[in-house]
Amino acid sequence: MKPEKLLDNYMADMERELRGLSSRERREALLEIRTHILEKWNAGGELTSAGMLNVLEGFGEPADIAREYGASDRGPGNSIPLWLVAILTVFLWPVGIILAWISNQWRTKHKLIATLIPVVLIALMIISTTVTYLSVRNELVNLDPTEFLNPGLGFPPGFPSQGGFSPSPRKGGLIHSNLNAVTLVLAGFSPLISGVYLVVTRKKEV
Amino acid sequence: MHSRLLYNKTMKDLTQIKKGTLEYCVLAVLAGEERYGYEIVRVLEEKGLATPEGTIYPLLTRLKKEGMVFSRWVEFEQGNPRKYYGLTDQGWLSLRAFKGNWELFSTAVTDILKEVSF
Numbered sequence: 001m002k003p004e005k006l007l008d009n010y011m012a013d014m015e016r017e018l019r020g021l022s023s024r025e026r027r028e029a030l031l032e033i034r035t036h037i038l039e040k041w042n043a044g045g046e047l048t049s050a051g052m053l054n055v056l057e058g059f060g061e062p063a064d065i066a067r068e069y070g071a072s073d074r075g076p077g078n079s080i081p082l083w084l085v086a087i088l089t090v091f092l093w094p095v096g097i098i099l100a101w102i103s104n105q106w107r108t109k110h111k112l113i114a115t116l117i118p119v120v121l122i123a124l125m126i127i128s129t130t131v132t133y134l135s136v137r138n139e140l141v142n143l144d145p146t147e148f149l150n151p152g153l154g155f156p157p158g159f160p161s162q163g164g165f166s167p168s169p170r171k172g173g174l175i176h177s178n179l180n181a182v183t184l185v186l187a188g189f190s191p192l193i194s195g196v197y198l199v200v201t202r203k204k205e206v
Numbered sequence: 207m208h209s210r211l212l213y214n215k216t217m218k219d220l221t222q223i224k225k226g227t228l229e230y231c232v233l234a235v236l237a238g239e240e241r242y243g244y245e246i247v248r249v250l251e252e253k254g255l256a257t258p259e260g261t262i263y264p265l266l267t268r269l270k271k272e273g274m275v276f277s278r279w280v281e282f283e284q285g286n287p288r289k290y291y292g293l294t295d296q297g298w299l300s301l302r303a304f305k306g307n308w309e310l311f312s313t314a315v316t317d318i319l320k321e322v323s324f
């Protein structure tokens with residue numbers, strides 16, 4: 001492989017590993033690193049692929065260097081213990097997730113996902129219940145209005161326990177209620193899922 | 207403890223000490239003049255303090271975030287621009303505090319080790 005190609009591959013690895021940095025920090029770091037490697041390669045006098053490999057090896061593994069960058073942002077956020085963030089996220093979600101955002105133990109991507117998990121699951125639950133409600137109401141409206149005690153509402157009081165109307169079991173209704181149950185459970189457990197996600201995705205540091 | 211494990215532990219402890227002092231060595235290297243990354247590594251190497259080169263950049267980034275150093279890009283007619291680093295006032299203060307304490311500490315450790323003979 002040509003030296004230029006070796007360097008390009010290495011820099012591509014580095015860019016991928018440094019994705020946790022802000023785009024400006026990453027751009028500057030990559031430029032700095034590339035200049036360093038080229039200068040050392042030129043100074044070494046051995047302008048070959050072997051020379052380039054030596055320089056790259058001496059520079060270090062991109063993953064190790066990226067870890068140093070990660071470990072380097074020692075802010076006050078790192079002092080918040082993981083167990084506290086996790087427990088608060090599970091039992092007192094808003095407080096826990098705010099602590100997670102303050103902390104720098106997570107990448108922004110993971111913070112965002114942990115925040116979105118309950119939001120999306122609860123939204124799904126709301127959508128699912130609304131769809132069920134609307135479709136049940138439509139079915140009822142389309143039925144013979146004389147069967148209802150109060151046709152104006154389109155929904156019989158005490159439905160479905162009161163007599164006079166016994167819906168035949170419909171497949172759609174069953175799917176709806178199952179879906180509702182699933183989304184309800186998921187929404188209920190969403191703080192737990194969010195908390196577990198945070199525990200799993202914490203930055204691994206020295 | 208198995209001797210190899212013991213050796214590993216000793217090396218690990220030494221690495222920690224090196225890691226802790228490296229940032230002050232970098233500050234010291236910057237005390238005389240502004241330098242860029244490759245130059246800093248070279249000076250450290252000349253003094254016998256070899257480090258995995260790539261780690262100098264995360265370290266410089268952290269020192270900058272902590273307000274110990276400043277940096278500026280310098281353009282050249284030939285070649286890539288270089289990022290030069292220099293000491294801030296806070297960096298000077300920190301380096302001075304470290305120097306005083308390190309002298310006391312290293313003298314004490316050297317004295318204590320002197321008593322030991324194998």
